[in-house]
Amino acid sequence: MGIDKRELYPVIMAGGSGTRFWPLSRHLFPKQLLKIGGGEHTLIQQTMRRVRGCAPASRVLISTNAAQAEQIRVQLAEWKDELKDGFVLEPEGRNTAPAIALAALEVMRRDPDGVMLVVPADHVVTGQREFQAAVSLATQLAKAGHLVTFGIKPIRPETGYGYIKPNGRAIVGKLGKLKGYRVQKFVEKPNATKAAQYLKAGNYYWNSGMFVWKAATILEEIHRHQPALGKVMDRIGQLLATGAPKQTIDEVYRWATSVSIDNGVMELSSRAAVVPVSFRWSDVGSWGSLDEVAAKDKSGNVMSGRVVDFESTRSIVYADRRVVATIGLEDMVVVDTPDATLVCPKSRAQDVKKVVEILKQQKAPEHLEHLTVHRPWGSYTILEEGAGFKVKRVTVNPGGRLSLQLHHKRSEHWVVIAGTARVTRGEEVFDLQVGQSTAIPVETKHRLENPGKETLHIIEVQNGPYLGEDDIVRFKDDYGRTPKQ
Amino acid sequence: MGIDKRELYPVIMAGGSGTRFWPLSRHLFPKQLLKIGGGEHTLIQQTMRRVRGCAPASRVLISTNAAQAEQIRVQLAEWKDELKDGFVLEPEGRNTAPAIALAALEVMRRDPDGVMLVVPADHVVTGQREFQAAVSLATQLAKAGHLVTFGIKPIRPETGYGYIKPNGRAIVGKLGKLKGYRVQKFVEKPNATKAAQYLKAGNYYWNSGMFVWKAATILEEIHRHQPALGKVMDRIGQLLATGAPKQTIDEVYRWATSVSIDNGVMELSSRAAVVPVSFRWSDVGSWGSLDEVAAKDKSGNVMSGRVVDFESTRSIVYADRRVVATIGLEDMVVVDTPDATLVCPKSRAQDVKKVVEILKQQKAPEHLEHLTVHRPWGSYTILEEGAGFKVKRVTVNPGGRLSLQLHHKRSEHWVVIAGTARVTRGEEVFDLQVGQSTAIPVETKHRLENPGKETLHIIEVQNGPYLGEDDIVRFKDDYGRTPKQ
Secondary structure, three states: OOOOOOOEEEEEEOOOOOOOOOOOOEOOEOHHHOOOOOOOOOHHHHHHHHHHOOOOHHHOEEEEEHHHHHHHHHHOHHHOOOOOOOEEEEOOOOOHHHHHHHHHHHHHHHOOOOEEEEEEOOOEEEOHHHHHHHHHHHHHHHHOOOEEEEEEOOOOOOOOOOEEEEEEEEEEEEEOOEEEEEEEEEEOOOOHHHHHHHHHHOOOEEEEEEEEEEHHHHHHHHHHHOHHHHHHHHHHHHHHHOOOOHHHHHHHHOOOOOOOHHHHHHOOOOOEEEEEEOOEEEOOOOHHHHHHOOOOOOOOOEEEOOEEEEOOEOOEEEOOOOEEEEEOOEOEEEEEOOOEEEEEEHHHHHHHHHHHHHHHHOOOHHHOOOOEEEEOOEEEEEEEEEOOEEEEEEEEOOOOEOOEEEOOOOEEEEEEEEOOEEEEEOOEEEEEOOOOEEEEOOOOOEEEEOOOOOOEEEEEEEEOOOOOOOOOEEEEOOOOOOOOO | OOOOOOOEEEEEEOOOOOOOOOOOOEOOEOHHHOOOOOOOOOHHHHHHHHHHOOOOHHHOEEEEEHHHHHHHHHHOHHHOOOOOOOEEEEOOOOOHHHHHHHHHHHHHHHOOOOEEEEEEOOOEEEOHHHHHHHHHHHHHHHHOOOEEEEEEOOOOOOOOOOEEEEEEEEEEEEEOOEEEEEEEEEEOOOOHHHHHHHHHHOOOEEEEEEEEEEHHHHHHHHHHHOHHHHHHHHHHHHHHHOOOOHHHHHHHHOOOOOOOHHHHHHOOOOOEEEEEOOOEEEOOOOHHHHHHOOOOOOOOOEEEOOEEEEOOEOOEEEOOOOEEEEEOOEOEEEEEOOOEEEEEEHHHHHHHHHHHHHHHHOOOHHHOOOOEEEEOOEEEEEEEEEOOEEEEEEEEOOOOEOOEEEOOOOEEEEEEEEOOEEEEEOOEEEEEOOOOEEEEOOOOOEEEEOOOOOOEEEEEEEEOOOOOOOOOEEEEOOOOOOOOO
16 A cells, blocks of 8 residues: 555645635635634645645645635745645636646646646545545556546535445455445435435445546546537647746636536546545535534534633634623524624525625625735734725734835835834835834835844834725835736 | 703713623723614713703713713713713712712702702613603602602513502692602512513503602601611711812712612602603613614614624624624624624523623723723724734824823834824924824823814824833823822
């Protein structure tokens, strides 16, 4: 047993709309970036650790979009060097089939025989050894030309997942106790009666959304079952090979069919196989499903932060810096964040997406991102904003440095509250200690840097008629964020 | 009809622990300071307006304590001059009988024949004309030596109030359709069965906690039924007459019996009378009772602020600056404030006081006051605080001026975000416009003033090892807050 690490390419699917765990998730801060269910690592950090058991970090690809990539790079900074070329950016969201095809092209470029292990960034898997064993068997099957999925043994009559029925007489491989089968059929999300039957029957499995296949095989099957998409991907492959400009490739990608890999390929392919697995899995698809993965108190509550509770049962209460007081709740969800609060029964948690839709229509910032935004050099938190002003706390990691920049529309005041700030202002460079301050006039080149060993915190007060993040002209940047000439 | 305004002294009982409407109310910001049920005036402002129909503002007494008096003065600033000597401050909370006795002494000092109209600051009354008519009749009865209460016609079998049964054959006065009766009996909060019987019987009334009596009569009855308290009040009367120092009076007040005027006097007195009234009344005793006074949407919800709701019914949702999203709530209370959030079923709203008790034990600031604190010159809001720093937005009304002060332990930075600031710093005086800033070193006398016609807003960043509000030495103050020499 053991995985042949030379040919396996983990592909972490890290898109996500950030709606289901709102207000903790946001459009620019989706579920994969959260520490769901406690523990020290976020879901994408857990996922990275999991696939690192199957392949070196330099072989991992992250499939995401440009807007979300920056936060992911911050969270995976531990593998900064290995992942430098590992980001496969979708020009725009076109569902999973085009995104997977794009990753497959990159794998083909590196190794025409490469095998892909496709895993969502935001699922919880318990049982690393069982996971690796399943990947080993699946890799064998993939090399034989199968499109392999992992089947999860149902533990309740779930109507929110698709099911897979193996063909019990068509075993295509074995490894220890694990067996791989041809798929007899895929079943779309069933009604409650059907789901109960499947649970009782014992030979239906949940479709986990994890796949193992050769890059070449999935591209072939995309051509077979989604020929239009196949053609688009062929053209993108040619453009990538000839070093065409990004804008051209983006333009072609717009023509890709928006379809999921399940509906568009797996359910139509004769090469689908399934490995029923023994590890525990949850897609943590909503606040209501947090129960599956989080530690509960003796009344069945999942509570974190400054919660003062009296006699609540089976409820989920998330507090951040504020006090949240709860009394006599039953099966409720309460999520309190610095700029938005959610209260609903667990049974209605699926409707959170409707709330996010409303906020999006209102162009309310609360659907988009948090008041605290992480950057490669540290983070900033908006403390207050109003007509003509904005107040931020800016945190700079030791050795971190913001870009050399200027603003056309705003002046800034910086007061150091912890650490030492090295300030570039016009032609001057000087250091500020705790309690010292400086003012940066409009149109003045400036830079903030932490030359010390302790984290730098400053309070920044912005004044001006326009305070958008896009009023920034970058001249030099340590993180490749200057516009290419 | 009409009230003899020459002899009526309204006494607004404005203590209150601030627990029942937490987190909107706080220990230093009790319910009377809130705009309960919408409308432009807070409960104490409504109460002031109500009693102003019965007597001039200069005759109004406010019974409260020193800690709460400042906020009340801010809210009643419209009658600043008339109320200058109108605050009767309890040295410490000893329940209603001693507080009323203290107010009675002040009325006696002004007019030995004075009649008191005692009203809680935090009730809602609808029907000003009916209120004034009831006060007129009650004043007649008071002059004849009665202790008069107002009886509210029950509209539900409430178990949270005391009831009053008039002696139907003992009419002591009439005015138009209104009649006054001797009280046959007071009934303590009944059980549900009794409450239903009282409602059905039709001749039981809710005790509203409003009273009319001569100051001399209530002091006599206190002597009769609470002789120990009577002696304490006699001694305080003598001390007040001889201009004894506050500390001495406070010391004597500590010996006053802690008893309510209902239990300690009214229920024992043979002089009690009741006027059944026709105005609408609510004591808005908890979040659950907000229903009685607030406008509801067609699903029976009371919602205010940035609420995004789907399909909730009969719920109370209060949002402040944050978005609050609610889905499918039934009979719930959600109150979201800048530093604390409450979620509970309406039926458990009485237990909010338990939450406040816990926070008090934890010495958590959230039981004590809000992040925004009102002052005679404007207000300040704490935006963030942490080790060694605090960030505030300070708002100064046109013409307003903070005290000339210094701090031993902290430096301050001020950045103007709106209006014009006149700054005194050591021996200098200078003006700052929007986008300008200054730094105030430790141990430097300073003063902030708004010389303009527009409200001044500054961001203040404090640095130092100790940032408590009590690190302040005041030299000059427009609001009498310099320590007496």
